Amino acid sequence: MKKPFDLLPFLYLLSQLLSPVQADDDDDESGDDDDGPTPGTTTFVDPLTGFTMQRFFGARTSFGFAMALPLNPSTDFIGQISAPIPNNNGWAGVGMTGEMEGPLLIAAWPNTATNPPTVMSTFRVSQDEDRSPPPAGGNFAIKQIDQGTVLANGTMTFTFLCQNCITGGELGFGSGNTAGVFEMGWGLSSKKVSNPADPAASMGFHDVGFGGFDANLGAARTQSFGDFALLAGGSTSNGSTTPVAANPGKPAAAQPVATQPAASQPAKSGGTTKNKDDDDDDDEDDD
Secondary structure, eight states: OOOOOOOHHHHHHHHHHHSOOOTTHHHHHHTSOTTSOOOBOEEEEOTTTOOEEEEEEOTTTOOEEEEEBOSSOSSOEEEEEEEEOGGGOOEEEEESSSOSSSSEEEEEEEETTSSSOEEEEEEEEOOOTTSOOOBOOSSOEEEEOGGGOEEETTEEEEEEEEETOOOOGGGSOOGGGTTSEEEEEEEEEOSOOSOTTOTTOOOOOOOSEEEEEEEEHHHHBOTTHHHHHHTTSSSOOGGGSOOOOOOOOOOOSOOOOOOOOOOOOOOOEEOOOOOBOOTTOSSOOOO
16 A cells, blocks of 8 residues: 655745745855844744744755744743754754853754654753753743654754743743844754754754844734644643743753744844854854
């Protein structure tokens, strides 16, 4: 009996071709112009789930991060990390501020210890950018949305509900930041992690690219958030409740988390990370 034809990888590739990009993405990611404008997000309809989100997409690296928020954000958001991961080697991640050191980092990579490979995710705290970021402690949790998660043809798309990830303080944006624009960060590496099955694995330098982007959090809010969150399983996300005060506290002891296999814009806030490639690394910096 023939295996049913899988359309998901082709839908993903089509979404990359049709996705709107910022005209200055290439210059901003290359680090040739540190004083250039920071790229922003645009409205994006995910072909895998039908979610409407705000999305940053880098034309040179093909790294993407999309986000949806409830109308009254307090604790949770839905995120989607998409990136080329040739031969299942490397990782992709998003920082909750634009700073290189201090914020919460959500990273993901192919877990090749399973057959077929699945997606492993982890919470880290960005510290020394030249070393593997340590696992983050706290009550953060990720629930994978299977319908929006694909590993195929050298690409990874990981869609998830991030619970208790709206923190405030140096870890990331708070509920009070969600009415406007907030600078976030991203990183992409071609270096295989030390143990793909371990959420605390050592992560190599982001040699493919890294930088910041202006996330339009106000435009990412949607009344459909609760319906989207249901696809992660369980009851409607508590991210739809009345906003609560941001918690500026720092993380506690390390507790790495793995996934189960599987319009006006107010002045922006956030970090000051510049978009750069690894000029000091001997590995390839360009796609």
